[in-house]
Structure formats: structure tokens, C-alpha cells
Amino acid sequence: MHQDFFPPTIVALTGAGISKESGIDTFRDSDGLWKRVNLEEVATIEAWHRDKKKVLDFYNDTRRQFRAAHIEPNAAHRALARLEKEYGGEVVIVTQNIDPLHEQAGSRNVLHMHGRDGEIRCMRCGHVLESDVDLTPRSICPGCQAVGELRPNIVWFGEMPQHMDEIHAALERCGLFLAIGTSGEVYPAAGFVLEVRRHRARAHTVELNLEPTDNRDLFHEHIYGPATQVVPPYVERVLRHGWR
Numbered sequence: 001m002h003q004d005f006f007p008p009t010i011v012a013l014t015g016a017g018i019s020k021e022s023g024i025d026t027f028r029d030s031d032g033l034w035k036r037v038n039l040e041e042v043a044t045i046e047a048w049h050r051d052k053k054k055v056l057d058f059y060n061d062t063r064r065q066f067r068a069a070h071i072e073p074n075a076a077h078r079a080l081a082r083l084e085k086e087y088g089g090e091v092v093i094v095t096q097n098i099d100p101l102h103e104q105a106g107s108r109n110v111l112h113m114h115g116r117d118g119e120i121r122c123m124r125c126g127h128v129l130e131s132d133v134d135l136t137p138r139s140i141c142p143g144c145q146a147v148g149e150l151r152p153n154i155v156w157f158g159e160m161p162q163h164m165d166e167i168h169a170a171l172e173r174c175g176l177f178l179a180i181g182t183s184g185e186v187y188p189a190a191g192f193v194l195e196v197r198r199h200r201a202r203a204h205t206v207e208l209n210l211e212p213t214d215n216r217d218l219f220h221e222h223i224y225g226p227a228t229q230v231v232p233p234y235v236e237r238v239l240r241h242g243w244r
Contacts, residue, residue, distance in 0.1 A: 007089030018077065123150075180227055
């Protein structure tokens with residue numbers, strides 16, 4: 001590869017499009033999850049305070065359905081894991097997805113800005129732990145012993161995304177920014193490409209998506225098609241020849 005001695009950081013922003021090919025419904029599609037349930041009743045902090053059992057039952061059922069489906073990483077997830085393993089510098093995956101498919105594919109440096117399935121968090125003390133147990137309004141926090149304060153570690157509507165300090169720091173170091181399977185409509189993620197270009201004038205930005213997005217003009221390069229078809233050859237290209 002024709003890179004500097006200290007290769008620039010690669011940041012890959014991934015959205016629902018990369019996991020859809022593994023069989024996970026996107027939220028905003030015509031047949032997506034938010035078309036089948038009322039988000040005001042299950043995905044806001046107000047809903048949780050109003051009816052904890054209803055909210056927790058919804059996530060318990062959703063998690064069980066996901067586990068029963070035996071969903072696995074696809075070629076795009078595996079290609080990004082290969083990029084992290086073989087690239088000479090830092091690779092950071094910033095994902096809007098709550099599924100663990102990046103980790104299952106072998107990626108280690110993953111920031112879940114909307115939280116992660118399989119984790120629970122205490123609203124009282126902030127303790128986060130991996131757990132697949134069903135939660136109820138009587139569940140006890142193992143950290144502070146509070147009753148009824150445990151919830152899925154998933155960002156609900158109106159809440160701040162997670163890991164934002166780490167994400168902004170990675171964007172400041174970024175030399176190659178990839179947007180994969182994301183609509184480019186939801187902020188703050190939709191603004192990451194502009195942030196990269198503002199911090200690093202020579203940074204290269206690439207959109208790998210099923211179709212053009214509203215902010216396509218902010219990308220230097222556009223590659224359209226299913227993630228499983230466009231991401232692996234692009235990773236191969238970067239590892240062999242760089243991105244210039």
C-alpha cells in the first residue's frame with residue numbers, strides 16, 4: 001500500500017442497509033418495524049416511565065425473535081473485519097445498528113451509537129452489563145440494587161446517541177470515511193461526512209449504498225449496489241492499492 005508511515009484512520013459508518021442483507025428488518029422501510037408498532041409506546045423514555053412492563057415486554061419479545069432467527073454476519077460485515085485486521089492503521093466502525101453482527105464477524109473497534117442488543121443499563125447508577133435475561137419492572141440492578149431501573153441499553157427517540165466523544169475524536173483523525181448502507185437522513189450521523197471534510201481537507205469520502213442519498217454531493221466517490229456486493233471488492237482495493 002502507498003500510505004504514509006502512520007496510515008490515516010479509516011472510519012466506516014454503517015447503517016441498517018448492511019444488516020438488512022443478513023435478514024434484519026430496517027426500521028424505516030415500508031415494511032419496517034416502526035410501521036408495525038407505535039414508537040411512542042415502546043421507544044421513548046416517556047413510554048418507559050408510563051408503562052415499564054409494556055416497553056420491557058416488547059424488547060424481550062424482539063430479542064427472542066432475533067435469537068431464534070439465527071441471523072449471521074454477511075460478506076460486508078466480514079470484509080470490514082478483514083479491513084481492521086489487515087490494514088496497517090486504525091479502523092473504527094461507527095454503527096447505527098444495535099445488532100452485534102460486526103463483532104460476530106470479527107471486528108473489535110466498534111462504536112454502537114444507538115446502543116447494543118444484548119446489553120442492559122441501570123437508569124439509577126448507569127451500570128451497563130451484557131445480559132440476555134428478560135427484564136421486568138421488578139428486576140434488580142446488580143450494581144446499585146435499585147429495583148425497576150434496568151432497561152435495554154438502546155438509545156430511544158429523544159435521547160442522545162452514545163460514544164459521541166469517541167466518534168468525534170475518530171472523525172478528527174479520519175483520512176478515509178466510508179458511509180455504508182445508511183440513508184444519510186438521520187442526524188447526527190448524517191453530518192459525519194461534513195465533519196470529516198471540515199477537519200481533514202485531504203480526507204477521502206466514499207458512499208457505498210444501495211442508491212444515492214440526499215448528501216451524495218459531500219462524497220468524493222460513489223459506489224452503488226447491495227453492501228454484500230460492493231463492500232468486499234472495495235476493501236480488497238484499499239488493502240491492495242490504497243484509496244488515492
